[in-house]
Amino acid sequence: MHICLLPTETLLDIFANIRGQRGSSRGRATIAALARTCRKFKEPALDTLWEHTIGFEPFISCLPDDVVKRTTKWVSLKRHLFSGEWKIFAQYAHRVRSLIIYDVDLDMISDRVVQALVSMPSLLPKLRELQWWDERESFFPLLRALLVPTVRSMKFGSGLYSYEPWTSSFAKSTLLASLGARCPSAQELVCAYADDSHAICEFVCDWKELSHLRTGILNTQSLRHLALLPSLKSLHFRIHGFDDTQSSTTVTMLRFLSCRSVVLSLGDDIEIEYPQDPLDDSELPLGSLDIPDLMVSFSECFSPTLEYISIDFSLSYGSLNEPYLALGFHAVAPLLLFSRLTTLKLAWFCTSTIDDATLKKMAQSWPQIKEFRFGSITTNSPSLTFMGLVHLIQHCRHLRDISMCFRACSIDTSCEPFSKTIPNKKITSISLGHSPITDPIAVACQLHELLPHLTTVGTYRKSEDFNCDWKRVNKYLAALAEDAKTREKLG
Incomplete structure (x- = not known):
């Protein structure tokens, strides 16, 4: 092996170029083969392979055949996982930095899979970017398990059509109101949510490092907080829906100097x-x-x-x-x-x-x-x-x-x-x-x-x-x- 290939940073750059921005199936197969080539390649290749993941199917595929039950429509578990099988899951889970979940990904897993994932002490402990394009509240326990303090970017919407707003409900408002405490270092949020500026205000005002925000109605309290954030670079919001105590005159007095x-x-x-x-x-x-x-x-x-x-x-x-x-x-x-x-x-x-x-x-x-x-x-x-x-x-x-x-x-x-x-x-x-x-x-x-x-x-x-x-x-x-x-x- 040439000495130039020894630094891990060099290998990570090479493997990232092989994977490509979207992670084609051919690129991922090549990286998987490289991970099996030699010990020096294994760790950086696996980090690159799992860095950007879509759905939970890749994790389930790593489990032994006697655990997984497959049909033409969905994947389930035959039994609960033992400690050794949790370790298999964990050795890949800690490599994930970005996760995208579409509604079709959730359609493919059974209730048993959801219950097993939720019961894991730390599902994806180093997750930084999360996209969740589904609004079914039955999957919210799984979503909460993914909202770890390391998350910096969150995008929530309904279905495959990105940025479709979530419909208003008590469960969604409760979840959104907890984002500030669950992900205190968030820098980006995309969530068009209908009818509840108070829930949005609840978590927006908890963030001190926010740089990109795309959401629905913002009340005056939220706008005042955002105007004072030197980190804010991008803002997408709706300005109607102000009540008598939140007049547009107050908004006019704000200064978003960093945006x-x-x-x-x-x-x-x-x-x-x-x-x-x-x-x-x-x-x-x-x-x-x-x-x-x-x-x-x-x-x-x-x-x-x-x-x-x-x-x-x-x-x-x-x-x-x-x-x-x-x-x-x-x-x-x-x-x-x-x-x-x-x-x-x-x-x-x-x-x-x-x-x-x-x-x-x-x-x-x-x-x-x-x-x-x-x-x-x-x-x-x-x-x-x-x-x-x-x-x-x-x-x-x-x-x-x-x-x-x-x-x-x-x-x-x-x-x-x-x-x-x-x-x-x-x-x-x-x-x-x-x-x-x-x-x-x-x-x-x-x-x-x-x-x-x-x-x-x-x-x-x-x-x-x-x-x-x-x-x-x-x-x-x-x-x-x-x-x-x-x-x-x-x-």
């Missing part, structure tokens, strides 16, 4: 009162919810160094994309203060109120932007034109992802600012939603000149009336990109 990423969600219980007659674009009847004031409060709460903003409105009645509910530039203007933004997602905004000059001002304010998602894909009459896209490409040199709507038409490419804009070679696809188009050939040529590696333009599927024109654009773009590659090879 770099924030997602605001306003849930389905926000109601919009529709007017009988269409109103001017400057008027927005949102009852107690004043969107422009909310945006001002948002800009005052967070540091100008904020890098990621996503604001989502899920409304019960209607949409902000309705012409008489459209928000003007004054609603988004407070966000211009965040000059270090790399990601901006304002999918709820109606682009019928934003023109090319306004978008230019926005682009100049966010020179570091990489991902720009602005406006609904269903907007029927965007005020932006192709020139708005030119402004965006000209002033945001780091762009990788664009989703917006504009009126795509032929322009004079020899005039400014098009002629002075440096083409963006990083973008290969964009999403233009419901973007009206005229002269597909000219638009394709303009897009290719502006984005030379662009091959795909995504549009709103239900808009069959103009989708055929965008399909032609995609064909032209593919041909132009291929021609450009050929020319580059020929010099």
